[in-house]
Amino acid sequence: MAGALVAAALVVAPLVTAGATATEPVLKGEVGKLEPWSSETNHTDYWAKLYADHGAVCYSAKGSTSHGKITDGGKTVTLNAYGKDWYGDHWELLVIKGGSDYNNVIVHPKAGVAYASPPNKNNQADVSHWIVCKGKTPDTPQPEAPSQDLTCTAIVVDYHRALKNGDHINISYAKDKQVNAYVDQNIQGGWNTLGLRFSDGSTRPLTKAEVKSGVINWKYSALIPTDAYTISFVQTNETDTWPDLECGEEDAPPAVVTPSLSYTAPTCAADGSVTPSDDANWTSTKNEDGSTTWTAAPKDRTVFTEGAQITWKVPSLTKLSPTSEDCRPGQPDPVKTITPASTYDCTSTSVSTTTTTTITPFAWNGEKWVLGTPETTAKDEKRPMTAAEKKECPLPVEDPKHSEWKDGEWVCGDTTVTQTREKTTTTYAYNDEGTAVPTVTKTEETQTRDLTSEEIGEACDLVPGEIESVCVGDVPFLGYEVSLPEGFETVDGNPVTITFVNPTEGGENFVADNQPLSGTLLWPGASNVAPKMWPGWELVNGEYVKTDGNYDWTRKGVTVRFEVNPSYSTEVFYPEASAVCANPPVGGGDDPSTPTTGTPASTDPEALAVTGGGISPMFAVAGGAVLLAGIATVAFAAYRRRQASAE
Numbered sequence: 091m092a093g094a095l096v097a098a099a100l101v102v103a104p105l106v107t108a109g110a111t112a113t114e115p116v117l118k119g120e121v122g123k124l125e126p127w128s129s130e131t132n133h134t135d136y137w138a139k140l141y142a143d144h145g146a147v148c149y150s151a152k153g154s155t156s157h158g159k160i161t162d163g164g165k166t167v168t169l170n171a172y173g174k175d176w177y178g179d180h181w182e183l184l185v186i187k188g189g190s191d192y193n194n195v196i197v198h199p200k201a202g203v204a205y206a207s208p209p210n211k212n213n214q215a216d217v218s219h220w221i222v223c224k225g226k227t228p229d230t231p232q233p234e235a236p237s238q239d240l241t242c243t244a245i246v247v248d249y250h251r252a253l254k255n256g257d258h259i260n261i262s263y264a265k266d267k268q269v270n271a272y273v274d275q276n277i278q279g280g281w282n283t284l285g286l287r288f289s290d291g292s293t294r295p296l297t298k299a300e301v302k303s304g305v306i307n308w309k310y311s312a313l314i315p316t317d318a319y320t321i322s323f324v325q326t327n328e329t330d331t332w333p334d335l336e337c338g339e340e341d342a343p344p345a346v347v348t349p350s351l352s353y354t355a356p357t358c359a360a361d362g363s364v365t366p367s368d369d370a371n372w373t374s375t376k377n378e379d380g381s382t383t384w385t386a387a388p389k390d391r392t393v394f395t396e397g398a399q400i401t402w403k404v405p406s407l408t409k410l411s412p413t414s415e416d417c418r419p420g421q422p423d424p425v426k427t428i429t430p431a432s433t434y435d436c437t438s439t440s441v442s443t444t445t446t447t448t449i450t451p452f453a454w455n456g457e458k459w460v461l462g463t464p465e466t467t468a469k470d471e472k473r474p475m476t477a478a479e480k481k482e483c484p485l486p487v488e489d490p491k492h493s494e495w496k497d498g499e500w501v502c503g504d505t506t507v508t509q510t511r512e513k514t515t516t517t518y519a520y521n522d523e524g525t526a527v528p529t530v531t532k533t534e535e536t537q538t539r540d541l542t543s544e545e546i547g548e549a550c551d552l553v554p555g556e557i558e559s560v561c562v563g564d565v566p567f568l569g570y571e572v573s574l575p576e577g578f579e580t581v582d583g584n585p586v587t588i589t590f591v592n593p594t595e596g597g598e599n600f601v602a603d604n605q606p607l608s609g610t611l612l613w614p615g616a617s618n619v620a621p622k623m624w625p626g627w628e629l630v631n632g633e634y635v636k637t638d639g640n641y642d643w644t645r646k647g648v649t650v651r652f653e654v655n656p657s658y659s660t661e662v663f664y665p666e667a668s669a670v671c672a673n674p675p676v677g678g679g680d681d682p683s684t685p686t687t688g689t690p691a692s693t694d695p696e697a698l699a700v701t702g703g704g705i706s707p708m709f710a711v712a713g714g715a716v717l718l719a720g721i722a723t724v725a726f727a728a729y730r731r732r733q734a735s736a737e
Contacts, residue, residue, distance in 0.1 A: 182198065357410060451463075
């Protein structure tokens with residue numbers, strides 16, 4: 091394990107140096123390997139896959155758990171002692187997360203050690219969350235060490251297993267110079283995102299075949315800037331070699347270089363410094379005015395560019411006197427205020443945020459630093475509302491919707507009807523995503539309204555009184571009496587329509603409208619003025635002749651319908667042949683097959699002559715009661731027959 095840590099340190103060293111700056115913070119806690127952050131590194135399966143050799147099982151935590159706790163005010167993570175009943179037998183990996191720059195990755199962390207959160211934006215981040223993996227020491231022997239095949243241009247390393255994140259090659263040349271390559275998990279286009287990352291910052295994706303082969307073939311000489319060099323040290327993971335391989339032609343032409351020199355001016359706190367380029371040999375001479383003259387000379391196997399500068403005069407780099415104007419107190423950092431103001435638009439579910447930043451620098455007034463003129467900038471941003479913000483918006487409100495009122499059923503005798511209609515109510519409630527979800531509730535409403543006279547009439551029949559055929563003298567009439575059902579009203583004095591229904595399909599009915607509720611109606615085919623007529627008879631050359639016409643169909647029992655809006659129908663029988671008004675007063679019988687002709691004559695004392703006068707048929711309206719009493723025997727006999735038939 092110690093060898094692995096040393097190897098990892100050698101890989102990281104050039105990368106950290108290349109990425110570090112003078113403002114890199116000093117981290118509180120132990121640091122393992124600072125690896126670049128990516129969204130994939132937030133998932134436990136990412137790390138479990140990388141450390142599958144030890145059967146890594148990984149867990150993610152945001153605070154303190156049975157595995158460990160947040161320490162040092164949120165800046166470190168300290169693991170607890172490994173539980174004897176836990177899976178595996180050791181801590182395999184600890185990954186500490188904070189910000190989006192780096193992950194602090196510690197292989198085989200120790201319990202009780204405070205490990206640092208990573209740097210973020212030139213500060214040490216607070217621990218946002220951490221991942222710890224448990225491992226199980228394999229029972230099988232570890233794979234054999236990588237084998238090396240080195241030439242002056244390339245190196246082939248066989249790891250005797252599939253390549254994985256962290257496999258590396260470090261090559262030292264010219265004593266203190268180094269080039270390296272390592273397998274990185276974050277190379278776009280690589281199989282399982284694996285690829286090679288080189289010390290010059292370039293990368294190359296690895297194919298599935300390359301990863302499975304376990305072999306890295308790297309032409310490292312492309313990164314060495316000289317033609318002649320000696321490879322003094324090679325490290326491939328835990329395998330170290332010292333080949334002392336000399337490469338290049340001795341008689342190769344000298345390298346052409348351009349020397350350069352820069353210096354840092356002194357400050358009130360420290361001396362200045364000189365930085366000469368490392369491609370030349372340098373000498374310096376102190377001058378009387380405190381300055382220094384630096385002179386460059388070519389190194390072995392190098393020549394300077396024609397006309398290159400080889401001398402530099404550097405002013406005194408002695409620390410400035412505290413009494414000098416330049417040693418005034420350091421300018422304080424500007425006062426910076428950031429004020430965000432958000433406006434919620436519930437209709438479009440968006441948030442408009444204006445962030446106002448005011449920076450006020452300090453200005454020197456000759457004696458001290460004072461606040462100067464502030465500068466204000468504003469930045470507008472628009473983003474979707476979060477679920478929590480959506481829930482702060484007012485819920486939609488819909489008016490209830492109603493269907494049309496629908497009448498229930500009513501029967502004769504009802505004066506009101508119950509109406510129903512459906513009421514649809516829509517209410518809203520937010521779900522976990524902040525979406526207003528409707529809930530539709532349907533209920534039934536009722537009310538009562540009065541029935542109209544027409545509606546009452548539709549449900550009820552006319553109320554019948556006495557209805558029969560009657561003789562007034564020798565003229566047949568229909569005598570009737572009907573009443574309106576309770577609740578039915580009409581302003582018409584003669585509202586009744588009386589219909590004699592023709593039993594023959596398609597035959598014409600006899601209809602008499604504008605009749606009173608009670609009275610008499612001249613029988614169809616009859617006449618009470620000279621010459622008088624009877625249904626089923628016609629007058630031919632002054633003689634009555636039997637016929638199938640002249641409403642003969644009313645003589646055999648006929649359905650009579652009384653209608654206002656309510657209606658009533660019943661069967662009424664024409665007076666029997668023996669009645670005084672059944673037929674014309676002729677000598678023959680009532681058989682249509684034996685027509686009778688001749689001058690009408692009758693021996694019936696109640697019969698009238700053909701040309702004689704008639705009795706008014708409106709006896710029910712004007713004196714009809716007396717006339718009806720006079721014909722009671724015939725009328726009630728017919729009525730009883732009808733009633734008996736109806737029962």
